[in-house]
Amino acid sequence: xxxxxxxxxxxxxxxxxxxxxxxxxxxxxxxxxxxxxxxxxxxxxxxxxxxxxxxxxxxxxxxxxxxxxxxxxxxxxxx
Amino acid sequence: xxxxxxxxxxxxxxxxxxxxxxxxxxxxxxxxxxxxxxxxxxxxxxxxxxxxxxxxxxxxxxxxxxxxxxxxxxxxxxxxxxxxxxxxxxxxxxxxxxxxxxxxxxxxxxxxxxxxxxxxxxxxxxxxxxxxxxxxxxxxxxxxxxxxxxxxxxxxxxxxxxxxxxxxxxxxxxxxxxxxxxxxxxxxxxxxxxxxxxxxxxxxxxxxxxxxxxxxxxxxxxxxxxxxxxxxxxxxxxxxxxxxxxxxxxxxxxxxxxxxxxxxxxxxxxxxxxxxxxxxxxxxxxxxxxxxxxxxxxxxxxxxxxxxxxxxxxxxxxxxxxxxxxxxxxxxxxxxxxxxxxxxxxxxxxxxxxxxxxxxxxxxxxxxxxxxxxxxxxxxxxxxxxxxxxxxxxxxxxxxxxxxxxxxxxxxxxxxxxxxx
Numbered sequence: 001x002x003x004x005x006x007x008x009x010x011x012x013x014x015x016x017x018x019x020x021x022x023x024x025x026x027x028x029x030x031x032x033x034x035x036x037x038x039x040x041x042x043x044x045x046x047x048x049x050x051x052x053x054x055x056x057x058x059x060x061x062x063x064x065x066x067x068x069x070x071x072x073x074x075x076x077x078x079x
Numbered sequence: 080x081x082x083x084x085x086x087x088x089x090x091x092x093x094x095x096x097x098x099x100x101x102x103x104x105x106x107x108x109x110x111x112x113x114x115x116x117x118x119x120x121x122x123x124x125x126x127x128x129x130x131x132x133x134x135x136x137x138x139x140x141x142x143x144x145x146x147x148x149x150x151x152x153x154x155x156x157x158x159x160x161x162x163x164x165x166x167x168x169x170x171x172x173x174x175x176x177x178x179x180x181x182x183x184x185x186x187x188x189x190x191x192x193x194x195x196x197x198x199x200x201x202x203x204x205x206x207x208x209x210x211x212x213x214x215x216x217x218x219x220x221x222x223x224x225x226x227x228x229x230x231x232x233x234x235x236x237x238x239x240x241x242x243x244x245x246x247x248x249x250x251x252x253x254x255x256x257x258x259x260x261x262x263x264x265x266x267x268x269x270x271x272x273x274x275x276x277x278x279x280x281x282x283x284x285x286x287x288x289x290x291x292x293x294x295x296x297x298x299x300x301x302x303x304x305x306x307x308x309x310x311x312x313x314x315x316x317x318x319x320x321x322x323x324x325x326x327x328x329x330x331x332x333x334x335x336x337x338x339x340x341x342x343x344x345x346x347x348x349x350x351x352x353x354x355x356x357x358x359x360x361x362x363x364x365x366x367x368x369x370x371x372x373x374x375x376x377x378x379x380x381x382x383x384x385x386x387x388x389x390x391x392x393x394x395x396x397x398x399x400x401x402x403x404x405x406x407x408x409x410x411x412x413x414x415x416x417x418x419x420x421x422x423x424x425x426x427x428x429x430x431x432x433x434x435x436x437x438x439x440x441x442x443x444x445x446x447x448x449x450x451x452x453x454x455x456x457x458x459x460x461x462x463x464x465x466x467x468x469x470x471x472x473x474x475x476x477x478x479x480x481x482x483x484x485x486x487x488x489x490x491x492x493x494x495x496x497x498x499x500x
Contacts, residue, residue, distance in 0.1 A: 017462075020194050024202055030155075
């Protein structure tokens with residue numbers, strides 16, 4: 001296993017991860033269109049509970065269902 | 080001077096300081112002792128005569144051109160187009176990606192090349208159940224093998240072109256076939272022994288993916304590709320036109336900055352400026368060794384190798400260059416070995432140009448030997464540490480060491496057989 005000292009030596013190159021994230025984001029958009037929506041934490045819940053939603057697959061599934069029903073209603077309303 | 084050189088090399092190996100800082104300390108000590116203590120040369124001489132300005136200009140022009148092309152989205156487009164074309168056939172896709180990676184590295188710097196191919200692979204890995212660890216490590220190795228390909232593919236190649244006058248077409252005849260052969264052998268090994276896919280269900284249908292979505296501006300993509308291809312054509316015609324390589328590269332870079340990119344600032348930010356300080360500092364150290372005769376001492380030490388059979392000296396050069404490039408960056412390896420070989424070979428009448436090719440080939444292939452030896456290997460490690468919590472950098476070396484040995488054996492046989500030198 002690599003020691004902490006050895007990891008520190010490689011640190012300067014870690015800026016590439018930021019660039020990698022940007023590139024990956026662009027490519028993922030081409031594979032499957034996605035959007036980013038900023039949601040502020042409601043008062044009644046804790047920071048931990050709120051942040052955990054980012055990795056909560058059940059939550060993501062519910063949001064997808066909400067997107068579908070919202071778009072359907074919008075289409076109907078517009079005729 | 081020899082002592083300063085050796086201390087700088089030790090500093091580069093133990094990585095106590097950043098490689099640019101180590102080289103600049105070495106150059107400062109060289110000027111201090113050479114100019115002010117022993118009065119062998121003046122500081123002006125060190126800056127104007129020891130530093131090879133044409134190599135620096137060539138590297139600058141090429142890096143600006145290549146970074147411009149890398150930012151155009153061309154290779155993201157080609158990569159996704161290949162994914163859509165091949166679909167869920169992992170073995171064909173693996174082979175296609177290995178060659179795409181190598182081709183990418185011949186045209187843009189190896190760091191963004193590995194970032195682009197790594198980002199595409201990581202994005203499709205889950206959808207196609209690809210074993211990301213295997214793919215990324217093999218791609219990093221293909222990146223290093225691709226660096227042999229063309230004159231513009233790596234800084235050691237640019238140094239060779241500048242120091243020995245090797246032309247663009249010579250690289251196409253001599254090193255490009257070897258680069259493709261090495262990638263072919265590596266791909267065969269991967270197909271035979273590596274786990275390419277994970278267990279599980281395919282998540283997303285990729286047949287509907289649109290490669291154009293990865294391109295931000297079609298106009299920029301077309302313009303930057305045209306500028307790049309025109310510059311390559313001028314490199315090709317360099318012998319006929321007589322326009323120096325550095326002038327062609329800088330001219331192309333100016334046009335790229337003018338009409339090939341949206342934000343010149345963004346392009347400037349992505350250039351690895353440290354490489355110029357490193358090259359300049361190392362040229363001062365090597366130039367002072369030449370001036371003081373320290374290079375002759377080194378050349379005498381290795382002279383017995385070059386007095387042997389040419390095939391033995393050729394193999395020794397390739398392997399020394401390859402193994403040392405696995406331990407330190409390939410730029411100091413190339414800058415040091417070339418003048419030493421020149422002097423040692425002159426004395427023994429060994430074939431200097433073949434030895435120079437062997438140095439460049441070894442320097443590029445050696446990057447796969449360890450996880451810290453080359454930018455593609457370091458990028459691969461960074462991506463895998465982010466995406467795969469069970470990954471350890473030593474996993475890279477378990478693959479890199481045997482494959483580099485195979486690649487050096489292939490290169491060795493190629494250098495024995497190739498008739499065009």
